[in-house]
Amino acid sequence: MKNSLNITELLRAWSDGDDASLEVLLPLVEQELRRIAHSYMSNENLNHTLQTTALVNEAFIELNKQHSVNWQNRKHFYALTAQIMRRILLKYARDRSCIKRGGNFQHISLEDVCVLTQQKSEELIALDEALTRLSKIDPMKSSIVELRYFGGLTIDEIGSISGYASVTVAVHWRLAKAWLGREIQGKNKRKVFPENNYISV
């Protein structure tokens, strides 16, 4: 129980906007998520899909047991999970795309695999950049996207943890999705025709 104060404080600090505390929190929560995810995945039923809420709740309960975390609501915890997912996916995506090679691989060569395709990697990297820009223009939208896309929460779930009506969340989500889609596509277009001026029609 010796860490209890620590974590509670860290979480509070983080939700107050202290990013440094996140660096300490992340590995702790990540380790717990990893453990739970692993036990789910190695379960007999390989087709079992792990729901966000199940994973997060279990991690929450476990951490609570170990550290007696007094977290006022689970909102922060969901947000933290979504951020961890974002980081992990980005790590893999970057690993993959930093390798310069010809051709693009849409598929992975081995069966029953869980890895990122090249396309997904590129999307994730572009999304991460666009999402960072969005967070500066409209932080609420970027956190909805994080919870929805990386955290796997439904619009209703986001509504209930954030205290907004689902319709409100849906309205924000619609614009965020359109904006990000446009940003990312525009970027790809520029990539394809870098020398736009020289293309004569």
Next chain:
Amino acid sequence: MREGLWENIETLFNQAVNLPPEQRFAFLASACRGDEELIREVSSLIDESENGENFLSEPVFELGTKLLAFDPIGLLKEPDYASYRLLGVLGRGGTGVVFLAEEKNSERLAAIKILPLSLAEDDERIMRFQREAQAASSIKHPNFAQLYEFGKAKDRFFIAMEYVAGTTLRRLLKTDKCDVSKALQITAQIAEGLHAAHRTEIIHRDIKPENIILTDEGIVKILDFGLAKMFDSADTKKEVSFDDAFETSSGLIIGTVNYMSPEQVRGQLLDGRTDLWSLGVIFYEMIVGERPFTGETASDMQASILLSEPDYTPHFNDKPEIKKIITKLLAKKVVDRYQNAADLMKDLTAIRH
């Protein structure tokens, strides 16, 4: 972004998107009062929104969870491994775990198969592995995945091979029905790969759709040359690949016998012709959509391989030339079979022209 623009965009977007499409332009033209940037912003966002689904529609949480979960032998925590850097797990099977890796000096991608710890205790098998790997690594051919090395690091033996991006023939067979020309094309490319290997007296022994990769460019690559069947004991009678072996609830390991040749089932000495048989089974499966030899248990299947003739009607009624080739590939006696891949390639070329 200039002051206040985003708020304007948001308000107008939310209003315009709820209007009937034909009224939107007029609405924006009047609401934006000639502010071209604003019109451009809002209408491009509406276009994107109206396009419906983009990639954000499908959350990646599940993928993230899988990535979180996936470090089955704990090597990714310190991803430096031999002369490679492990990037992630590609798959896991009875033979160990396969990682995607990058060669540290060259940035060349590789698939690294980490063999089970139990193997390290078996000197004889390690020797065989080394011999086979050395032989296999000397062959370079576009139709099979190049073997880079067999080595040991962090107390585990590993095989490093060319990383092939694509989809396995198994997956293709699950999702698509193979049309005849594609089946011919795939068979011909496998035959070419086999030809190159057999010339140097390397046999595969485990040709099956799981070991065949189709790249996006339409190239067929054979995986695990010379090594596929090395995982079991020296006793060839029990030679069963663990590659797609699965553990039943009782803990029993079952491997596939579907693609085994009669001489393999009998535990006899093998040569390249065993691979041609397996290719025959695959060719048949691509055309018919089912396997030529079936059985409820492994023993039934083995009996079928030894004794029964595949059903050629009605799928081959209009394809007598293909039937002739498959019949020759699936000849029970090796002497009645194609004697080498080159002869098979000749017959395939004749059909394709």
